Amino acid sequence: MTFTLDRFDLDAFVRSTLAEDLGDGGDITSAAVIPADAVFDGVMDSREAIVVAGLGIAEAFFRALDPDVAIERLVEDGAFVPGGTDLLRLRGKARALLTAERSALNTVQHLSGIATMTRSYVDAIAGTGTILLDTRKTIPGLRVLEKYATRMGGATNHRMGLWDAAMIKDNHVAVAGSVGEAVRRAVDAGIANIIVEVDRIDQIAPALDAGATHLLLDNMGPDTLREAVKLVDGRVPTEASGGVRLDTIRAIAQSGVTYVSVGRLTQSAPAADIGLDFTAA
Template identity: 80%
Template sequence: MITDFDMDAFVTATLAEDLGPGGDVTSQAVIPADARFAAVMDTRDAITVAGLEIAAAFFRRLDPAATIELLVTDGARVDKGTNLMRIEGSARALLTAERSALNTVQHLSGIATLTARYVDKIVGTGATLLDTRKTIPGLRVLEKYATRTGGARNHRMGLWDAAMIKDNHVAVAGGVGEAVRRARAAAIAEIIVEVDSIDQIEPALAAGATRLLLDNMPPPVLRGAVTLVGGRVPTEASGGVTLETIRAIAETGVNFISVGRLTQSAPAADIGLDFALA
């Protein structure tokens, strides 16, 4: 479920960007005003689906009387060639909304699909996959919805919901312990501390860190760090995690693994909309 998301505002802004001051001049010139089309949205890839309701909202905005049937639900893993949606309505409206609808469902399904691949790699290890704040500006809520749809858990939604003390914070504050103490003094409930060396672990814990982000550590070092922490706080591995390395990282005993490429590097799913005269 998409929470804290203004669907109407998103659809309005996206269509305004595409239509500009002149509208869809091609459809207005080429398609008769009373022409009708039926269409099927299908996938040319095996994917995890995300964003169908948003795609449907574009069609409904331009043709409130359109008939729309969602054939699968978000989160479904479907094979190449699967039909996702059937629509019927005003040809001008459907053609005008087509690209906005497809862009959205292709992008979100691409993220959900890549996320599901990462989740599959760590099944049975006890580790939980997290996303990051490495999202396209303005699309964070949607992209994090897509990672949830693919099976990950959301990390921070923004700068406001937890402290994350990283190397630059430590440098300015004068040390790991001092940075954590300041966060504690500010009454921040969750204090995540990035550590890139074993010798930072005890100072961070002593000062009151509530989670340790073990950054860019190879599996043998991660395993030692997890042993040293000894379950006192949850541990999170991050930095350069790939599909090839995530299983070994998960098997070190870390509680969480955060992967920026879920949103940074996911390719768009190949999804199309094929029209036929109704």
């Protein structure tokens, strides 16, 4: 089954990633060391407990260089697996598989690292009713993939970019003159989804009165968040954001906010420890 995501060109991603690695000379190591007709069996496995993400992309790298490679996917994206779990088994042309190895591993390690960190945050707020959101703090060019990985970890995607919702932040307010004026301009522009960042309780009423459809409560402690949630009284969704850590997220969620957004899911997740071991057939 071909891996597909909206707004993501898998073939172009594979081509550009392999081109970056191969340069003008190709894989000179494999060409020199590995016979052209050599066949290898390989297993991709986790060396630690992880939430898996990106296996379909890894398969695309191998198939790009060996269209006849035999691949058996042993787990699915989104699965939580213990260390030592085999993820993919493959058999094909040794040169091709060795050439694609790093690109495939880099992708799966990065995306699985994001999914694994995301799951830890989801688990930390289990039972509170609050939903975990990601952010736009993604590596340029990888947003669609990284937001896919947060979904595999159990989060919900926030807006994908600047185009699918308005988010009025402090600098927008500073230029517009006030929270209310900034929101009114967005309403007049016909924007349906208007997220407004507020960092003080006294900004909530002007934002709501002007037509905000979602409030982002920035860098507020749990007590202030509870006050804000009470004031909003369910009229629009509320989102806690800013400096959220694994050790603080539950107290934040227990304030009653609808969402908590965490930038470090995509900004700071460590790569998962995943390897690919080949054995001569």
